[in-house]
Structures are given as C-alpha cells and as structure tokens.
Amino acid sequence: MKLWNKKSFYKNIRSLHRDLGYLFIGLTLIYAVSGILLVLKKNEQDPSYREIVMERNVKINLSADELKSCWDDFKDVPKLTHIIPAGKVYNIYVKGGIGEYDPYNGKIKLTTYKKIPVYKFVNDIHYNSGKRFSSIAMIYAIVLLFFAFSGAVMVKGKKGFKKRGVWLMILGFIIPLLMYFYA
Incomplete structure (x- = not known):
C-alpha cells in the first residue's frame, strides 16, 4: 500500500497550500506594506x-x-x-x-x-532589526518556496505547470533580469 496515492497527494498539497496561505496572510501584508514604504522612501530617509x-x-x-x-x-x-x-x-x-x-x-x-509607530513596526520586521525576526523570516522564506512548488503542481492539464506554467515561470525570471541589466 502506498503512503500517498496520486489523488490524495494533490488533495493534501491543496489543503496545505490553502491553510498555510491563510496562516501567512498577516506576515505577507506586513512585508508587502513595508516593501512599498521602502520603495517610496525619499533621499534614503527612513520612512519610520x-x-x-x-x-x-x-x-x-x-x-x-x-x-x-x-x-x-x-x-x-x-x-x-x-x-x-x-x-x-x-x-x-x-x-x-x-x-x-x-x-x-x-x-x-x-x-x-x-x-511613526505603524511604519516603525513593519520596517523593523522587514529590516530584521535586532535580529529578532530571523526565525520568522526563515520560516516565511521556506513557506514561500513551498507555495511556489505546490502552486506549480496543483493545477493539471492544459493550464497546468507543464503546459502553461513553465513559460510563465521563465518569464518571471526574465523580467527581473532584463530590468537589472537594462533599466
């Protein structure tokens, strides 16, 4: 008897992807807001x-x-x-x-x-000030890797990773490379 058959594998991946997604919504919002603040900062002034x-x-x-x-x-x-x-x-x-x-x-x-307390809070997490958030950042990075891989295998068929997703993934690598070298 196999520990995971094909049907249960996809079902378990989808469930884990969904539940971790819900769990990490707050941290994703914190990193997104602080990332936007860092992009919009003026003259290297700390937006906090x-x-x-x-x-x-x-x-x-x-x-x-x-x-x-x-x-x-x-x-x-x-x-x-x-x-x-x-x-x-x-x-x-x-x-x-x-x-x-x-x-x-x-x-x-x-x-x-x-x-500015809210900005200071999100930037402290993003900058990992005091190294207090190293473990959270590492766990978040691992979960993001899981999201990338589980998202790639969840959809099957002509709109799945092998047919459509691989091309979009390649494009996702090319766009930042072009911006790095030409912008």
Whole structure:
C-alpha cells in the first residue's frame, strides 16, 4: 500500500497550500506594506520617522553657556543635551534630533525625528532589526518556496505547470533580469 496515492497527494498539497496561505496572510501584508514604504522612501530617509524642522531666532554672538541658559525660554523645543562649538557655528544636540546655532545671525535650526509607530513596526520586521525576526523570516522564506512548488503542481492539464506554467515561470525570471541589466 502506498503512503500517498496520486489523488490524495494533490488533495493534501491543496489543503496545505490553502491553510498555510491563510496562516501567512498577516506576515505577507506586513512585508508587502513595508516593501512599498521602502520603495517610496525619499533621499534614503527612513520612512519610520517623520522629520520636523524648527527655526528660531535668538540674540547674536551668544556663547554656548548663554545659549544653554536661554534654551529654557523656548516652550516647544526638545530638551537640550549638548552644545559643541564647530568652527563658525555651534552644533546643538537635542533629544531626538540635531541642529545648529549661527552666532553671526542668531538663527537656530533644529531637525528632530518623530517615530511613526505603524511604519516603525513593519520596517523593523522587514529590516530584521535586532535580529529578532530571523526565525520568522526563515520560516516565511521556506513557506514561500513551498507555495511556489505546490502552486506549480496543483493545477493539471492544459493550464497546468507543464503546459502553461513553465513559460510563465521563465518569464518571471526574465523580467527581473532584463530590468537589472537594462533599466
């Protein structure tokens, strides 16, 4: 007696393909959304953070200590951590950002970064930050391989893999190769 006959093989493959498909819908959506965000990112800026630029005018020719003492007068700026002289300007380090003070014109320009929680979550998974998601990524990759092979054998006949699917699979290899070499 065979462990798997032809009919039960196809039935079991279809069932496993369907059930794993349902199980991995959430992870597929996370990888898809984060992939789209990574493609749409601008100037190598991490889409998990929103950049906020603030400008202030203060007195000219302030020393680092004087700048520190007047910092408390600002109501809507982040907490000051360091001021370091750097040539003609002062580099300003604040919680969640950086900036500079130009003592010749009295301008302070700060750039802070605010976390966007949903984007941060999906990008952490996609980037595998902290290597926390290595096991999930490996399991997902194996399941995707299973989907590719099980999807290829599930349909039989003139629309099956041997007649139609092999040509579409070859096309699936050719398109990225052409884009890699010619785009």
